[in-house]
Amino acid sequence: MTLPGPQSAALPAARGRTLTKVFGEGDTRVVALDRVDVDFDRGRFTAIMGPSGSGKSTLMHCMAGLDSVTEGQAFIGDVDLSSLDDKALTVLRRDRIGFVFQAFNLLPTLTALENITLPMDIAGRKPDQAWLDQVIDTVGLRDRLAHRPTELSGGQQQRVACARALAGRPDIVFADEPTGNLDSRSGADVLDFLRSSVRRMDQTVVMVTHDPKAAGYADRVLFLADGRIVDEMAEPTAERVLERLKAFDPAEDRTGEADAASRAGVR
């Protein structure tokens, strides 16, 4: 195993530089990301929030190499994703990035344990058993490992998906609305696990969410509007996030939004 050197240890787990993503052209042109600079430090839990269409998913997809950028660069550690061909990008995503989606995306024919180790099995990598045990215990799935997804609740299925994302000890986990399909109790279990993976296992998690309560589990919240990061909150609470979100009124136009942002002390 190669241990990260002092330089790579100091690097953020992921970072974007002047990230720009344009969809379509002419009348249908949309600037989904507008020169975004962002760092995701190691061992931190970041939530990304903002109104519908503000660019949250696009930012996550570009940072995770699921979509290409129009301009700028996305780095995982010191690797510039735009320098990789499709094959190298697939390997990087498989080996260095964990994903959790709103739909749990588990394979129905496999047991929970088989789902958790699937990415490593595909890669021909032997799991680090001590790490895997820690992940399974932290997520609280020890007595469910032989169950298939249909025999698990939604919350348990999402915890399997979280364990799968973390099993390979990735550089960073990207979670897109991980609690969107869950009741609040199951959602809290999933968020507790993501929180513990950061606090106790030194993982790095980036989560897109619409839910202020979910964002309250993070170390910081980035607020997007119109493809830009317009605000950032450290040590968020659900109440403060909710207050901040009230400044984004969908009825307001761009000028109104600037007013709202200035009322909220942004810009």
Ligand SMILES: Nc1ncnc2c1ncn2[C@@H]1O[C@H](COP(=O)(O)OP(=O)(O)OP(=O)(O)O)[C@@H](O)[C@H]1O
């Ligand atoms: N494949 C695409 N083709 C064209 N436009 C797109 C595409 N994907 C996203 N967009 C546009 O880019 C902008 C940002 O979309 P994105 O999905 O990143 O927003 P979001 O903040 O994640 O929204 P939501 O909260 O509704 O999921 C939107 O205006 C959207 O319509």
